[in-house]
Amino acid sequence: MITLSLLAASIATAIGSPSPDLPSVAKQPNQVERMEVSGRRNQAQSEPSEQTERLLSVAGLMGDPMEAIYTLPGVVQSPFGQPVVRGTSPDDTTFLLDGQRTGSLVNVIYGSALNPELLRDFTLHPAAYSAEYGWATGGVFAAELRDPRQQKPAAILDLNMLRTSFLVEGALHDNQSFYAGYRRSTMQYFIKNNEELDDGETITRVPVLDDYQLRYQWRPGTQHKWTFTALGASEKAGLNLSEASEAGRTNPEFIGDLFLNTSWHSQQLSYEFFAAPRQQWTLRAANLSEEEHFGYGDEQFIRSKTQREQLSLHWHQPLSTSIQLITGVELEQLELDYQFDAILYYCTDHQADCDDNRGGREQDQDTLKIQSTAAFINAEWQLHPALLWVLGGRMERQDYTKQTSLQPRTSMHWFPIPQLELIAAAGRHQRLADLEKILPRIGNPELETPMANHYNLAAQLQLNHDWRLRLDLYQQTMYRLARAIPVEHDPEQLRYLSDMRGESKGIELLLEALGDGRWSGWLAASYSQSSRYDPNTDQQSRYRMETPLVLSAVVNYQPGNNWQYAAVLTGRSGMLYSPIVGAKPNPHYDGYLLPVYGEFNSKRLPYYHRLDVEAKRSSSLFSYPAEFTFAIRNVLNQNNVSGYYLLHDQQEPDGYRINKDVDLGIFPYVGMKLWF
Numbered sequence: 001m002i003t004l005s006l007l008a009a010s011i012a013t014a015i016g017s018p019s020p021d022l023p024s025v026a027k028q029p030n031q032v033e034r035m036e037v038s039g040r041r042n043q044a045q046s047e048p049s050e051q052t053e054r055l056l057s058v059a060g061l062m063g064d065p066m067e068a069i070y071t072l073p074g075v076v077q078s079p080f081g082q083p084v085v086r087g088t089s090p091d092d093t094t095f096l097l098d099g100q101r102t103g104s105l106v107n108v109i110y111g112s113a114l115n116p117e118l119l120r121d122f123t124l125h126p127a128a129y130s131a132e133y134g135w136a137t138g139g140v141f142a143a144e145l146r147d148p149r150q151q152k153p154a155a156i157l158d159l160n161m162l163r164t165s166f167l168v169e170g171a172l173h174d175n176q177s178f179y180a181g182y183r184r185s186t187m188q189y190f191i192k193n194n195e196e197l198d199d200g201e202t203i204t205r206v207p208v209l210d211d212y213q214l215r216y217q218w219r220p221g222t223q224h225k226w227t228f229t230a231l232g233a234s235e236k237a238g239l240n241l242s243e244a245s246e247a248g249r250t251n252p253e254f255i256g257d258l259f260l261n262t263s264w265h266s267q268q269l270s271y272e273f274f275a276a277p278r279q280q281w282t283l284r285a286a287n288l289s290e291e292e293h294f295g296y297g298d299e300q301f302i303r304s305k306t307q308r309e310q311l312s313l314h315w316h317q318p319l320s321t322s323i324q325l326i327t328g329v330e331l332e333q334l335e336l337d338y339q340f341d342a343i344l345y346y347c348t349d350h351q352a353d354c355d356d357n358r359g360g361r362e363q364d365q366d367t368l369k370i371q372s373t374a375a376f377i378n379a380e381w382q383l384h385p386a387l388l389w390v391l392g393g394r395m396e397r398q399d400y401t402k403q404t405s406l407q408p409r410t411s412m413h414w415f416p417i418p419q420l421e422l423i424a425a426a427g428r429h430q431r432l433a434d435l436e437k438i439l440p441r442i443g444n445p446e447l448e449t450p451m452a453n454h455y456n457l458a459a460q461l462q463l464n465h466d467w468r469l470r471l472d473l474y475q476q477t478m479y480r481l482a483r484a485i486p487v488e489h490d491p492e493q494l495r496y497l498s499d500m501r502g503e504s505k506g507i508e509l510l511l512e513a514l515g516d517g518r519w520s521g522w523l524a525a526s527y528s529q530s531s532r533y534d535p536n537t538d539q540q541s542r543y544r545m546e547t548p549l550v551l552s553a554v555v556n557y558q559p560g561n562n563w564q565y566a567a568v569l570t571g572r573s574g575m576l577y578s579p580i581v582g583a584k585p586n587p588h589y590d591g592y593l594l595p596v597y598g599e600f601n602s603k604r605l606p607y608y609h610r611l612d613v614e615a616k617r618s619s620s621l622f623s624y625p626a627e628f629t630f631a632i633r634n635v636l637n638q639n640n641v642s643g644y645y646l647l648h649d650q651q652e653p654d655g656y657r658i659n660k661d662v663d664l665g666i667f668p669y670v671g672m673k674l675w676f
Contacts, residue, residue, distance in 0.1 A: 046149045049121045054520065056116055057556050059566035060612020060633045060669075065122045066105060066112035069141070071552040071568060073472070073508035073524040074126055076545070079575070079642060081106060084545045085126050085139030086474060087504030087530030089349060091434055092138030092450070098145060100286050100310050101135070101332075103233060103264030105143065110162070113211050113233035113264075115181050117156065117167055120146035127474055128425035128454035131376035131392035131409045132314075132326065137429045137452035137478060145229065148177035148217050160629070160671030162186060163209070178216045185209040200245030205238030205259055225272040234263035246659070249648045252589050253343055256297045264290040278324065280316040297343075300361075304338040322382040326392075330374040336435060339365035344442055346484045346495050349544050350532050352578035352597045357484050358588070364441045370432070372398040378409070388413040396430055400438065403449055405430040423458040437482055437496050448498040452478045468512045478502035483534065502543065504530040521555040542576055542601050549573045564616040574605025580646050583656045593656050595646040608640045621674060629671040637666040 048056070055068040069075050074086045082090035083106075095105045097114075105113050125133060125140040133140045153170030164186055169179035188206040195203045211233035218226045238259030241247045247254040268286040275281070288308040295301040314328035341363040347354035378392035390411045397404040411425035429452045437443045457473045481500035506528025513521050528550075530543040550572040558564045582596035614631040640663040647659045 045120055046147045048119055048146060052119050052122045054522075054556075055122060056119075057520075057564075057566060058554055059556075059568045059614035060631050061568075064112050065114070065116055065119060065143075069122075069124060071522075071524060071554050071570065072124060073510050073526040073550070073552075074506065074528065075124065075139075076547045076550060076572060076575075078545060081108075083139070083141070084547075085124070086476065086506065087528050087543060087546055088138035088452075088476065088478070089545070090138075092136060092431060092452070092478075094136040094138075094140055094431070096133070096140065096142045097231070097266075098143075098229065098268060098270070098284070099282075099314070100268065100284060100312060101288070101308065102231070102266055103288060103290055105141070107209060107233070107235055108260060108262065109207055109209060109235055109237060111209065114143065115165060115167065115183055115211070115213050117158075117165075118145050118179065118181060118213055118215075120144045127476060128409070128411065128427045128456040130326075130390060130411070131378045131394040131407070131427075132328065134330075134374050134376070134394050134396055134407075134429075135372075135431050137431045137450050145213070145215060147227070148179045148215055150177050155676040157674045157676065158671065159674075160186075161669055175219045175221075176217065179213070180215075181213040183209075183211050197239070198245070200242035200248055202240045202242075203238070204240050204257060205236055207235070207237035210234050223274045225274075227268075227270045227272075229268045229270075230266070232263065232265040234261075236261050246647060250645060252592060253297045253300075256299070258296045259294070261293040262291065264288065276318075278316070278318045282312075282314045284310070284312045286310040300342040302338075302340045302342055304336060306337075307335045309333045319379075324380040326378040326380070328376050332372045334368075334370045334372070336368040336370075337365075338368070338439070346442075346487065348482055348484050348496075348500075350481075350500060350534065350541075351484060352600045353595070355594050357487055359442075359487065362442065366440065368400075368435070368439065370398055370400040372396065372432070386415040398432060398449070401446060401448065405449065405451070419462040421460045423456070423460070425454070425456045425458075427454050428452070429454060433482065433498070442495065444494045444496045446494075447482060447496055448480045450478065450480045450482070450498070452476055466514050468514060470508075470510045470512075472508040472510075473506075474508070475505040476503065478504070481532070483536065499535050501533040501535075502531060503533075504528065504543075515556070518558050519556070521553070523554075524550070524552040526550045544576050544601055546576055547573050562618050564618075566614045566616075567612065569609070569611050571607065571609035574608055574641070576601040577603055577605060577643065579603045580644060580658055583646060583654065593646065593648055605643070606641050610634050610638055610640065611636050621672075625675040627673045629669070629673075631669040633667040633669065634663075634665055639663075639665065 052065065055065045058068040058071055061067040069083060070077050076084050078084050078090045083093060084090055085093055095102060103113065107113055121144040123142045125142065127139070129140055148169055150171045153168065155166065155168045158165040162185065163183050165181060165183035167179060167181040171177045185208055188208050191203060191206055193203055193206055197203065212231070214230040216228045238257060240257050241254050243255055266286060266288045268284060270282065270284040273281040290306040293301065293303045310332045312328060312330040317325045319325050343361045344359040345354045346357045346359060374394060374396045376392060376394040378390065381389045381391065383389050392409045394407040394409065395404065396407070407428040407430060409427035411423060414422045416422065430449050433447045433449055438445050438447050453476065455475045458470060460468065460470045462468050479501045480498040481502055482496045482498055483500045484496055485494055506526055508526040511523040513519060527548055529548065530546040531540055532543050533540045553569045556564065556566045578597040578600050579602065580595040581598040583593040584596050586592040586594045612631065612633050613635050614629065617628045619626050619628065641660050642663050643661045644658055645661065646656050649655065649657045
């Protein structure tokens with residue numbers, strides 16, 4: 001992860017943006033008439049949900065829903081660009097696409113791997129979610145692609161500073177339709193190979209990002225729907241780091257060529273059978289292949305290829321007028337082929353100094369296979385017109401460590417008055433252990449799967465037609481978390497044990513302005529605490545990702561048919577870090593220093609805040625409908641500190657200095673979208 005972070009940060013310096021930025025994807029106003037459909041039937045769902053449209057309209061994010069999620073309560077961005085939900089680890093969170101696990105929806109360099117124009121729904125389930133969702137102990141991000149529109153063939157061309165995309169869509173027959181899209185980064189046209197970014201940092205592979213989307217749908221009658229979907233994304237980039245670079249002066253292991261080459265491809269076939277308005281069968285089969293190749297330093301590399309074959313069957317069935325049953329079974333076979341030649345660090349995010357657990361340089365190649373099965377049942381029982389009880393359970397088993405988990409889930413929804421909903425929810429959750437920690441040679445194959453218990457109380461009040469308020473109280477207890485064993489205390493070379501415990505608790509407030517067609521937005525605020533307990537030292541400490549106070553304000557204003565304005569203000573407590581209090585000689589490299597850390601997670605980074613603004617203009621170009629976007633990210637040019645590191649410097653009295661990492665300053669953006 002250190003390698004990826006360093007490469008992403010260095011390449012981001014070249015393009016002027018270290019985080020996802022994509023063009024806006026709002027449809028041309030008044031282009032499509034919306035139809036609301038109730039019940040379950042074979043009806044094409046070709047328009048985005050109201051919630052997804054709100055996420056895509058957040059200012060300064062250029063329509064990227066992956067970046068917009070950081071304006072929701074309880075969600076912050078980790079130092080490596082992954083979402084952290086309610087004080088859990090980024091590895092505890094999972095992403096689903098159309099109900100099945102998919103490749104990474106967050107690119108390493110920047111942006112998401114989803115074309116937002118094709119999204120139908122993008123929902124965060126932060127905790128205590130129903131039994132339909134599994135293999136996660138943190139949040140679940142569930143994305144759904146929309147159905148192709150039954151229309152004359154049409155196309156959208158999107159030109160902007162970061163990516164260019166082309167989408168074609170239309171009907172092939174009365175009951176058949178499709179869309180096909182392709183996106184490619186444009187940064188490679190603004191920078192060149194052998195261009196020097198900073199002292200000792202030279203581009204060797206110009207960053208290139210691609211992704212594609214293809215969907216074909218056939219609806220032979222009112223009861224059947226067949227859908228074939230193919231998706232994929234890839235990233236390529238590289239740098240050369242010399243002894244003069246900051247990374248080379250900090251850690252000589254990075255001196256040399258640093259590169260990444262990643263890709264994933266997914267194919268899914270789904271069949272939906274609508275037996276009655278409220279009865280539905282959904283059968284899905286999917287194949288997902290992922291390839292990753294990272295290289296750095298003196299010809300060190302990590303190469304892996306993962307193949308996942310997934311099969312699932314979900315069934316929605318009313319048992320009576322008051323009980324709705326949802327059941328399902330899921331099968332997955334995972335095969336991981338890997339090869340590496342690298343200096344290994346046995347470490348987790350519960351440690352201040354990974355250098356203390358440095359291993360030797362090792363080489364290995366092998367294949368790992370895991371078969372997992374899951375079955376769930378969920379009953380929605382309308383006990384009273386004002387009282388809904390959801391009771392369910394999930395069973396998960398994987399054959400690698402032959403562990404089986406039973407996970408009860410329940411929630412109660414009470415409407416004491418029509419405008420007020422009170423919710424109480426609880427559930428047990430499980431996920432697979434990190435693959436790199438259970439590999440036979442460099443991990444512990446007997447490592448247990450992490451578990452968590454979620455508890456949530458919520459109240460949602462419809463203040464009036466335009467305003468809605470939601471308040472959440474939550475607590476999560478985590479156990480079987482991985483702990484790295486100090487090398488000198490690990491004669492059996494187990495590397496890791498699953499005996500850490502953790503807790504996260506907090507309160508969240510979300511005030512939504514639903515708008516009257518001109519104004520909309522929301523105010524999100526959260527306060528939380530997160531800690532971890534180490535039984536080896538009998539110490540409890542605050543978790544590195546703990547972010548007590550998080551505030552977000554989103555405003556959208558549309559004064560007429562042609563202009564739309566938006567702004568988003570985000571602010572949060574800085575993340576915790578262990579302060580550098582000195583330096584010591586590096587035992588592996590003469591003349592180099594390693595940091596000496598003070599009390600673990602005893603300091604907090606400065607408060608983070610940023611203001612983004614955006615304006616959109618609906619117009620025409622060459623007689624075709626067009627939309628122009630003008631945005632400024634970090635309009636106040638705030639220098640937000642993201643961390644500190646020790647830099648070897650002989651000119652300093654102590655032979656080193658402590659530098660700070662600062663996020664991107666002010667960044668303007670323009671884009672154009674054209675409908676054909």
